[in-house]
Structures are given as C-alpha cells and as structure tokens.
Amino acid sequence: MSSGLDDLYGGGPKMKEECGIFGIIGHEDASAKVALGLHALQHRGQEAVGIATWDGHQFHAERRMGLVSAKMSDEKILDSLPGAAGIGHTRYSTTGDTVLRNIQPLYADLDRGGLAIAHNGNLTNSRTKRAELIRKGCIFQTTMDSELFLQLAALSRGMTMVDKVIDSLAEIEGAYALTILTQHNLIGIRDPLGIRPLVLGKLGNAPVLASETCAFDLIGAEYVRDVRPGETVICHADGTVESRQITPEPTHARPCIFELIYFAKPNSFIDGDSVYELRKRLGRRLAKEAPVEADLISPIPDSGVPAAVGFSQKADLPFEMALIRSHYAERTFIQPSQKIREIGVARKHSANAGAIAGKRVVLVDDSLVRGTTSRKITRMLRDAGAKEVHFRIACPPIKFPDFYGINTPSRDELLASNHSIQEMRNIIGADSLEFLSLDGLYKAFGKGPRDDDDPAFTDHCFTGDYPTPLTDQMQAKTTAAIEQLSLLAESS
Template identity: 60%
Template sequence: MSDRTAPARHPSGVVDGLDRDGDTLREECGVFGIFGHPDASAVVALGLHALQHRGQEAAGIVSFDGEIFHSERRPGLVGDSFSDRSTIERLEGRSAIGHVRYSTTGGTILRNVQPLFAELAGGGLAVAHNGNLTNALSIRRDLVRDGAITQSTSDTEVILHLAARSRSPRIIERFIDALRQIEGAYALVALTNKKLIGARDPMGIRPLVLGELDGRYILASETCALDIIGARFVRDIENGEIVVISEEGIESIRFAEKRPMRPCIFEYIYFARPDSVVNGKSVYAVRKNIGIELAREAAAPADVVVPVPDSGVPAALGFAQETGLPFEMGIIRNHYVGRTFIQPTQSVRELGVRMKHSANRAAIEGKSIVLVDDSLVRGTTSVKIVRMMREAGAKAVHFRIASPPITYPDFYGIDTPEREKLLAATHDLEGMRRYIGADSLAFLSIDGLYRAMGEERRDNDCPQYTDHCFTGDYPTGLTDLAITGPKRLAMLAEAD
C-alpha cells in the first residue's frame, strides 16, 4: 500500500522528485482479519504485533458489532496504540480486520492509515491492502474527472471507489468487479456487514494465508501471525482467488484465470519473518540454503563469518556451515533505537549506523572476516559497516551479499530507490567493491538463488518467482509507468 496512488516510476528512476535517504529495502504492509470471534479486536492486535516487521509507521483496526463499524487508526507501533484495554473495548464486535503500514512514498498522514472504510449501497466495506497497484493513478484520474471525491492519497481507496460504482447487486460481486479492473501486486482483507473477504493478486506476488482459531477463520499476511495466537494454518490463498468467510462457512471464488504463480522472491530473502512458512517453504530454511549456495559460489580466505543483523543471520549460518568457518556475532544490533530519533546535524546523522549497530571487537580484532548481508541497495550503510569493522581491528573484510545485484526498481510495494541510485545499476563489481571499501565483494547468482529455493535454475521462459529487481522481468502490466512528462504531472495534480 502506498501513500500516493501508485506513483509511476520512470525507467530512468525519477520518482516524482522524491529522494529517500534510506539504504534498506522496506516492506509496505501487513494485513490480518478474523471472523466471528468474541475477542476479535484483541486477536487482530496480537496478529498485527507479529506482523510489525512489515510496517512500523502506522497501524489500524476496523471492527463490526452487528450494527456499527468501529475504527481506530493511529501512527506508530501496534504496541503503542493497541495495548490498552480501553482502545480494544471501543473496537466492539466479533469480526475485525487490521493493518500495519510502511508508506512506500509520501508522508505518513492519518487519512492514509488503513483499513479504509466506506458506506456502499449494500452496506459498509472496510479494506486493508498489502502491495501496490500499478494502474491506480490512471484509474484515480478517471474517477476524479467523473466527479469522485477522494479522502486519501492511497491506491487502496481506488478499490473502494470501483466497488462503489459497480452495478452489481451484492457487495462481493462489487468487490470482484473492482479487482478485475486493477493490476499489480496485492493481498487484501475486507470486512462487510456479514462477511470477511480475502483476495490475492492473479500472480500471487504478495502472500496471504488462511488460518483457524477456535473454529473461526483468520486471514493473515504470514504464518507467524497465526503462531502468536495459537491458530492452526489451513492453507495459502491461491493466486487469483477470493475467499468469502461468513456464518455459513467459507467459499472460494476464482476471479482471474488460472496461471502459474509467481510469488515475490524477496519475501524469502528479506521481508518475511524467518519463523514464517511462505507458500509451503520455511523462510529460515531458505535463508540458510542461500548462505550455503553463496559459500559454494564465493568462499573467501577468512577466519570467521559475521552476519549483518538481523536479516543476514540465517544466510551467515549457512555460509559458516558450508565453509566450516566459525560463526561470530561481530556486530551487535541495538533493537531499541526509534525510527523518529532526532538527528539535527549532519555530524550526528553520520553516527546513525552506530546507534543501530555496534562492533563486537572481541570477536573480530585481528581476524579476516566474511560479512554476510541480505542485499545491497545504495551501499551507503555498507560503507559505514565496513569502516566500523576496520576500526574495530578486522584484518580484512570480505563482503558477501545473499542475493543477486539489485539493478531495477520495484513497482509492487517494496520501497526501492530510483534506478540511478541503485549501486549495482551504476557500478560494476569492482566499482562497488571500491565504493564500500571491502577487500572483496561477491553476490549470489540468480541461479544460485533459485537453487536455494529448491529449483534447478531459473526458468527464463516461465520464471517461478517474481524477481524483477534482479532481472527487470516485471510479471504484470505497468500502466502508470507510461505516464511521463507534462501529461503525467497534470495527472498527478488532478489526483491530488
């Protein structure tokens, strides 16, 4: 889910003049819903807490008590907003959906915090969205021209408008009409007066699972959200499938033709929690396998293997296991650094990496080390970490990246810089090594990544995963990407 309605990113990398300072990939959102449970809102809050890694900027819950929809949407972490009893008590009802959010563009403003809610002709509809629509800007332009009044700058609002304008008599049919007009990546949970609805995009890019607790069905972005409440995993929602949960049970509807699924490979590399199972594969096991494949392809003359915490830990374990080198926590992460910590001057900003990561001198001094990280984006953080290792006494620093080079931006909800600011898109391997200051640098190959996923290699004719950040192979239409120059600026002005 993005703040602006699918801002088209030109192949050159220009993104509406935005300049992000971050050097990490960020997932956009997590969703959770439960139907017919006496403690629905409390269960949703717990589920969102387990999904906090998917978005830390804001959280929201919408519940239905049989007559009225109740909504609480707030900036900040789940625990800061939904831990007090009074808030949960205001969210009355036996059914609820929730959302954690990281905005891919724009500012965090309350009207963009999800779930979004609207009163339709057939009753209320609340929607929470994980992903990004790649034709929402075009749709939004047409809606505004036709007289629609928008309340947010979120692409999710487009879904509500399309459902409201559908001529179908039932809300579920209106919802399906809306889905058939959008493109991109999405996992949706929606709540009506009588139903909990889940939907996954036709390629299955974004994850969505079905669970069960005390005989009541649950929808969630990841299985870790089921584990935290003691729920049972039932199955993955299929690509192009809608599930409709009501007092009568569960119904499956296919809204898109059957096609091979292409889930986002970055869920396994970085985004999903390591204790989750995504599309039948243990994220932790895949990340260890990635480290094993990386060691086979790019071993280094070193004394110890050091992960860049936290996401680099499983891959570093696999690397150490395959090479027989000792595994050491040479970098300690401070988990208590808030994202809004004030950094008033450039000199203080330069110390920011030390607020999050500190060198464990006893583990690395006088040693040649292999640093294992999950990905390399801009490279600015890597520069600081390599420097930190040298200042702590490392004799040599060999950097190993547990994914292929990121050379293309994302349009499906991952917060990536424009292409001209992706280090691997502007430098060759030696140029990247010199830039970050490492003694050697190596990436996992694309086929090595697929081997870690249990495949022999990448099938170039029919790829098994969505891997466009490495290959430039975008699996869906990118309608808004074609909007450039004055025409695009005019559309943006209309959208605002």
C-alpha cells in the same frame, strides 16, 4: 498499499517495506486478536496502525500513527472496538502521504452496506485510473492507491458486496493482498500472480487471514493454507470458507522473491517452506559460489543471520558476531529520511572488537541497496582491528526499482544499477565483494535454474522483468517526453 507519488516514481531517497494485514471472524475477542496479529506483523510497517470491527450492528474503527504495542495495546482502545469480526493493517507507506486520513483500514458505505478494507501491495495504474474517476465525478478522501478498490466497488452493479469487490478487480493492475470486512463476511483476496502474500488459518472454528503465518503463532491459530493467486476466500462467522477464482483459469504464480529473501519473518512459512531454512540454503549456495579464505563468518544482524549460518556450515568456518545490534534503535532500512537513516547506522550497530581483532572477517547480508550502511560497517570493523573485511550478499545485485509494494530508491540510487561489482567493492571499502547468482538463487529455493520464459518468482529488482503492465510509469515517461519536445520546440 501504498509516501508521496514522487517517491513511487523514483523522486525520493526512501526505501521502505511493505505492509501487514490481518483479519478474523467468529471470535468474540476479535479486536484483541487483530492487535496481536498486527504486533507479529510489525516488521512489515512501523508508521501507522489501524483496526476496524463489526459488532453485528455497526462498524467501529481506530487509526493511529505509531507502533502497534504503543497505540493498540490499551484496554480502553480495544474496548472501543467491539465485535466478533475485525481486520487490521500496519503500514509503511508506498503511495499516499503520511497523514491520519491515509491510515487503513479504509471504510465506505455502499448501496449494499458498509465495507472496510486493508491492502498490502501497490497498484501500477492507480494514478491513471484515479484521474479517470475524478473526471467522472468521483471524490477521493485519501491520496492512496488503495482507495481505488472502494471507488470501483461503489460503481459496480453487482448484487452482493462480494460481487462488487470482485468487479473492482477487473480495472486494477499491480500487486495486492486484501482483507475486507463487510456486515456478513471476512473476505481475503490475492492478486492473480500472487505477488503479495496472504495465508488462511483457523483459531478454533474462527477463520483467520494474515500476511504471514507468524501472526498465527502469536494468537495460537492453526495454519490451513496459502490463499491461491487470483483467489477470493469468503469467510463466515460459522467457520465455513468459500472460494472463488477471480481469473477464469489459475494464473501461474509469481510471488515476490523478496518475501523469501528479506521481508517475511524467519519463523514464518511460505507455501509450506520454513523461511529460516530457505535463507540458510541461500547462505550455503553463496558459500559454494563465492568461497573466501577467512577466519570467521558473521551476519549483519538481524536479517543476515540465517544466510550467515548456512554460509558458515558450508564453508566450515566459525560463526561469530562481528557486529552487535542495538535493539533499541529503529531499523535504518525504513527510516523516513536519509539524514536520520545515516545517524541510525551508528546507533544500530557496533563492532565486537574482542571477536574480530586481527581476524579475516566475512560479513553476510541479505541484500545491498545503496551501500551507505556497508561502507560505514567496513570502516567500523577496520577501526576495531579487523585484518580483512569481505562481503557476501545472499541475492543478486539489485538493479531495478520496485512498483509492487516495496518503495525502492530510483535507479540512480541503486548501487548495482550504476556500478560494476569491482566498483561497488571500492565504494564500500571491502577486500572482496560477491553476490549470489540469479540461477543460484533459484536453485537454493528448489526452482532453478531460472526459466526466462516462465520464471517462478517476481524478480524484477534483479532482472527488470516486470510481470504486469506499468501503466502509470509509462504514462509518466510519455508526459515527460512530450514536455521535453514542447520545450525544444519553444527554444527553436
């Protein structure tokens, strides 16, 4: 789902995470289970939370700014959400202003009944399609791309709500995982390439949908399987689940590689593989490709921990904590402004002088985006007595922005897009800097080397190989070019 449209097209300094979605049907305590599931998915978005339920007679909804634990744990709020079916959403915006009307789930009354929808992902033709629908007379209530699903479903002549929802997908480009609540069903949908994740589980006999399996662990649900790319699952209150394939033939899956590298919780499973173990394999591969003479290996906590464990094991060097993270500071990666983010670096990490004084330290992290945090950490460790500071990054250099649900900076702000590795090393002040190779990344995940004609992942942040049309992006470039030509014509 998707801060202002300028951010989406590279105008803003933000880099944000995705969103988390959850749904359950056939369980009398639905709202409480949804709240718990969203709490497990809080790492995917910390800006806002919403829950919608169906009690057999009417829909109920609560949407609040803030964390799940702060806004959806009150018994009075959960009591205001009766019913045996519900969906929820925890948000960090990638398109749409940070206002109450943009908090999901979104709801609409259609000719076949009510429809509530929660969306993780980003649509790459939303601006173009939205303008087209407005010209036809459609009235939008939000500034989010996610509302397109409701608008297009409303225009469908499908005989059932499921048909209407599936009809809407024909005009959609980009990435999406959806949980949808109707008066009769809980529906889960994953985009044809499987860019955004969605998993199916069961709590007793009640079907459950979530962005990650870690949400099942918290409520005691059993993982059944991943929803397939291009698949719609229709879950009923009696526990039965139907499947429909959206695309005529199953499309080759290209899930977002950043789910494995960063976004998914380490205790989640993706396609049956432990995320924690996969990240350890990244670290081991990195140690093989970029060895270094040092005294200790340390993660940049918390996201760099599994890769650092793997690096330490392969390099046969001690694993130590050179940095101590404050768990009372917000995550700098998704702070809403650059000024707050920079203050957050100092609040988030402090050097462990007792472990690093006089030592050659290797810092392992999952990624390097702007370099702001890395530069501050290097200086912090040197001030604490570190003899050398080396950086090892468990993914290739990030050179291209994302348009599928991760609100990355523009290319001007991506350090690797504008600098060589040696230049980046000088900027962050490290003694050495090395990245995992692209083939090494694929090999660590058991998919390598990368097949350029048929890659196993959506890896455009490294390669610039975008797997879907970027209609809005191309339209924006065309408009800018026309405006520039007009200005040149006027000046001549």
